[in-house]
Amino acid sequence: MTTIRPLEDKDLPAVAGIYAHYVTATAVTFDETPPELADWRAKAAAVAAARLPFLVTEVDGEIAGYAYLAQYRPKPAYRHTLEDSIYLAPEYTGKGLGGRLLGELIGRARETHARQLVAVIADAGDPSSARLHEKFGFRAAGRLSGVGFKLGRWVDTALFQLDLRAT
Secondary structure, eight states: OEEEEEOOGGGHHHHHHHHHHHHHHOSSSOOSSOOOHHHHHHHHHHHHHTTOOEEEEEETTEEEEEEEEEESSSSGGGTTEEEEEEEEOGGGTTSSHHHHHHHHHHHHHTTSSOSEEEEEEEESSOTHHHHHHHHTTOEEEEEEEEEEEETTEEEEEEEEEEETTOO
C-alpha cells in the first residue's frame, strides 16, 4: 500500500538516508557532504514554521521518498515564489511516486499565498526530473551553465516555473 502523509520526526533518518545517496553518488544535488540528522530536524522545523508541506511517501510501511516546499530565495521580495524538492529512494524511482508527490505539492502550493512554483534541477544527464515537471505544466525558464562542480565535472542547472494561478 502506498500513502503520502506529512513528515514525522521518526521519518527523518530515512529522509536523511535517501538524500545521502544523492549527495554521495550523484550530481543531482550540489551538497558534497550529507547533512546530519540535526540539520534535517532544523530544515523540517523551518518548513513547518513557514506553514509549508514536508511530505513523505510510504510503500508498505517503508519511506520511499519525500518532498517539501520552501521559499525560493530568502530575500523578502521572493516571498510569493516557492521551490519544490523531491527525492525518492533509488529502488523506488520510475514507479510514479515522484508524480504523486509533485501533484500533492502543487495542490498544497495553490492553497498558500504563492503565485509561482520553481524547480531548480541539476542537469546531470538524466532528464526524468525535467520531464516530470513538464508533465505537470512547468515550463523551462532558463539554464545556468557550469554553475556546479561535482564528481569531477561541471554541471548546469535548469530552471522550471509553474504559474500557480493558472488552472
